[in-house]
Amino acid sequence: MSQNNFNLQNFLPYLLNQAAEVSSLEFQNVYKQRYGMLRTEWRVLFHLGLYGQMTASDIGSRAKMHKTKISRAVQRLTERRFVERARDANDRRVEHLTLTAQGRAAYQDLHAVAERYEQSLMDQLDTDEAAALRRALGKLANAAPAGFT
Template structure:
């Protein structure tokens, strides 16, 4: 069995540190998609993630999105505010609990979601084409395992 290196180990190599590699891969792989959601709609990363959750799951609360997307509530709150200002979503107070808002995409939001989801699917296919089917299956399984609670 291979010995695990610690950060204080003089042989520690940052370029092989898994969190570093994952971050580098995430940044590199998301830049092209960013051109679309930012260029076409002026959205930030958190905003397209909120938009996609509402597009996929329909009406949700910010807490629901936070739990699914693993995003901090203040980031979601800012994203919701901007998406509402741009008329991509509506906010409706819960009748039973005035502290809760239900979020839904507007027609404009659904159109943006439809457009960006087709771009995302094409982009995902382009990224996946760099790997064999077996490599993609292993990569997706490994990433899902790392992201599991």
């Protein structure tokens, strides 16, 4: 057995992954069942719904998603008429992405569910706990590489 008191259940990356997995999975069911979307597609949809017109690169830098993921998500969202692409007039490399009416409808629906879900998660936590959680997660997500080796 173990020589010391290190415990896997307390290892932070492990805990983070478990919590992330559990909390993603429930919400995933919603956009999967209602709109047949993948997580990447849902993320793109949300960014467009939230910020309006964006390019794939914009989304990439905001969401820290790799461009190939975005490319494929946009492709599927376009095929299914949630998103429209328009080439920029001045720079024909860039594409401006916007939601279609259908896309906006889906966004608003999911947005509402997301808020309820958020609330149901927060209900499990004390107020100060929740605040500390947000702060801590923000720090960890945006931290520079730790250099622990």
